[in-house]
Amino acid sequence: MINVLPDPGASRAVLVGTSRYQYLEQLPAVSNNLKALAGLLRGPLSLHLPPEQVSVIENPPDTSMVMDAVRQAADGATDTLIVYFAGHGLVDGQDELGLALPHTQTGRIETVLPYDWLRRVLLEESRAERHVVILDCCYSGRALGRMSAASGLADQAEVEGSFLLAASAETRTALAPVGDTYTAFTGALLDTLTHGIPGGPALLDLAAVYWHLRRTLEARRHPVPQARNRNSGAQVALGRNRAELPAVPMTTAPDAPAAARPWPDPRSIRTVTGYFTSLAAVREVSGLTQQAVVQRSGGRISSTSTVGRLVNGHALPAAWPTTAAYLSACGLSDEEVLRWQDAWQRLRSELPPADPRGPAALPSGKDASVPKTERKRRPFSAFRRRGAH
Template structure:
């Protein structure tokens, strides 16, 4: 797994620490600075400075949404939105991200409706989308971003991960005098120091679970999360825990290093430790046995190592062992070469490539991340292809397999997006055989298709056309495409 390309990624960090009608949150400005520094650090991700927008005490909801919209339209790999400040609930219990002029129970229009921000995130065509909310009532934002309720089923998209600082209807914490708010402080600590026993790069699920465990252990509010499809696999940061220098456990005592005692060296009830012998008498008092016999045996063994006979044996063993090892490596390489020669010529794992017609957006390297035969596409990415469909227009796109395919089902999802009353008619054809078709509107959830490919299929053609009279431009997505044996 590799990190998203910083040149094709964007982040918007929003923080409000000064309020006219609510309590100020001085730590929030530090949140923004610290997170921005980590996102921009080459050792963590390396986001260019102008790709990481900071909105400190933004003047209006429009300023926030305009910045999010602009960054979302520019991001094609990863998109991150972070908010820290007060979170208020509307009379209908919808989350409002409070700006400086917001009031409790009044003038909700002075804050940013989370639903409006969420829409901008969902419209982004980036492969990975992450939303982090550090505010009270932030758990209310989870409706509609995952797959656990009806609303969520309508809005879940590939590569979306939402983290909230607190459960639904619960407060987040910003203790007076602290440099960072409680949740962001733990988040920053994990990103900066890394997460033990996790992969590198660090996926969002491992990061979230670590932060949640740390806060729970301290009796603090437990953060919540919601992942859309494969969102838990998003990785935005290098795991700096793995990059840490480790103490030299083989150094002698004079080097001042710490030695660890293997767990296997401890036997319950025996009182035995590696490197020394301890026993317990009937009074329960431990004493260390005399280890002079062990030292004497070791000294005798060391002396035998230096005998003429032993030196001769070792002189003979060294070239023989080297030859045996080298011969084994040669045999292994020959075996791999034979296996490679036995594979069918031109075999390619998972390359369904754009060939002609209306070129889709999101086509990285001309291929889509199919999976079959136990492998994934070479230099391919799994994501979504998208086409713009103006009123009255149609598209036709041809894809080709690197080698003919048969006896496998072609699976995927078709979705119509954008805020208009668009209706789209679509069909998929494998060579000359139609394998899937349907109609979609923006209100419909993504429709899944699964159909067997005809024998030795070479090409797949996607055709779609607008069937409504609306003047807006719609977006058609074909995503989660793969082959099932």
Template sequence: MLIGTSRYDHLEPLPAVSNNLTALAAALAKPSSWGLPPEHCVTLSNPTTAEMTMAAVRAAAEQARDTVLIYFAGHGLIDPEGDLYRLRQALLTGRAERCVVVLDCCYSGLALGSMGGPADLADQASVEGTFLLAAAAETRTALAPPGEPFTAFTGELLDTLQMGIPHGPELLEFGALYRHMRISLAAKGRPAPQARDRNTGAQLALGRNPAYLPASGSAPPAGKNQASERSWPNPSGIRTVEGFFKALSDVRVTSGLTHQMVSQRSGGRVSAGTVSRLLNRESLPKTWQTTAAYLSGCGLPDTQVAEWQAVWMRLLAETTIKAAARPTAPRPSQEHHPTLLERLAGRVSRRNGRS
């Protein structure tokens, strides 16, 4: 159940909320994500009354048997009658075994696209057996940055559904999703979300992790041929610097990732441009960090990254020794060539001698 309010009579409009609903519904329906059938994803845009909203929530909670997810974005969800309490009661009386509540909302309707809420936002919406994900911490406001298509919180959620969590679990569990979004939003100087979970709520998954890469040394699934496992280039046979960079490039080809995807899966430690420059070098890098981040971003296990580091250290030592042993070219002889002033002085001296 996706609910959003973008138009208001007495508060600033939030056009990003309308975009939130459309993009989130499409993301949840993708086979790579939740694969939610369209008939099981209800979108309610700009409800005119609180009762209309609560009636839709009660209907969703009543129809769901396994999991019900309620998402709300807008200026606010609490009024003097306590709509968050009513939301909680509607979920408690439903028949779903698990409940997820995602709140990207506010109550004060601050100017310039900001959204704020009370300190007990998460506690008021807590339901036994649920996971609650809220857009802002107690002392911060959520944001709808002007000029951006989505609110800050939902935009980060959509990016994570599309790109995944580097080095994260195979499934986008809500616990991992919350931790990743909290770090990512804080790094951008944006409000960090908060979460509450009951029982196993944090282990619920919103879909598969697109950034997940199984370790190459893991056992293959039952019925799967061992030869079908990914076979990474072996660095042990590398003898030259040119061979090092050729094999380094083969790692990315084997991973099937673009430069941008390697950057994303490295957790931002290397940019796509840095990946390109690394693979097109002619001399070995003097430090190891960038190459290590690249190999990890491609999905190599730590044991194999250590093997690559040993080869890099060997080649670096060899090139250093060769450079030191290379004979130094003799410097040209320093013949003195008289300046114009010196030549004129010599002529004057000879004339004076003859006279």
């Protein structure tokens, strides 16, 4: 498996955080964590997920609100599902991890969201091929600015076919410094995805992100994060490496050779949303302006508005030449353009045939524009047999 960005049309994210507590110490930075991470996942610096596919749950009043959102996302995602939690964490007498909600009380297990509930949804109910679990959590009873995690946190929380990124395995160092905008761990994660890793890979896969966070936080004398990888989950990318993208546009000369660049891989595209997101990313990776693309097209693209319509569409184009001209002008080779054409043809073949009676003939409440791919759900027992715990 090669490192690849998830298809945004087939992926979902659920971001949960508790910043206000009735009985535990307050963690105001968690609110900023949620806003910034949601904005990043929805934007071009990261996965460019459609806004409706990023659920943000801040200070949930009860466990059902969280569980409902995770179940809905688990049912909708067929590519990648991201689950994030920030707030206090508790470990009970059986060494089970619990996530603290606004009304959580120490010693009252009925007020805690057991992590195992989320884990079982991912194992038993999720249709996604890959899962990314990010935990920025702590024990209760610490003064404001002291978020920490159990030494066995990653082992308790791991999910088959996933990558788990846990904030810390230590208890002695503050993870939410008073007055900081973000918690230390999430702040470092946001900085990595926004600015990239100098000298790092073209795609910021989870393995690269983890090791960069580890070095960064260790240098700051913060707790060292943990990670667990199952079934190549570490190869899931959360964005392109901004530090390695061209700082200035390529020359506009039509015959200028294109350097090796981290072009989006059309073979990973599953949905129309993913197609247009990746198509727009081609120009970003090239470093070209829209005007430069027009100039390099040799007259095959008439204006910048044509480029804008091409990459911001909602329905696949009926003809291929304009897209081919765009890709070639951005610097893709003929072989790469052919791979894109294969993806375009594949997506078009998966669309249902037009109903000769017109849209009015469709059953009420049915949307036949994009077929829903069904995958057989694997029973929890299957994971048990493979050694999940």
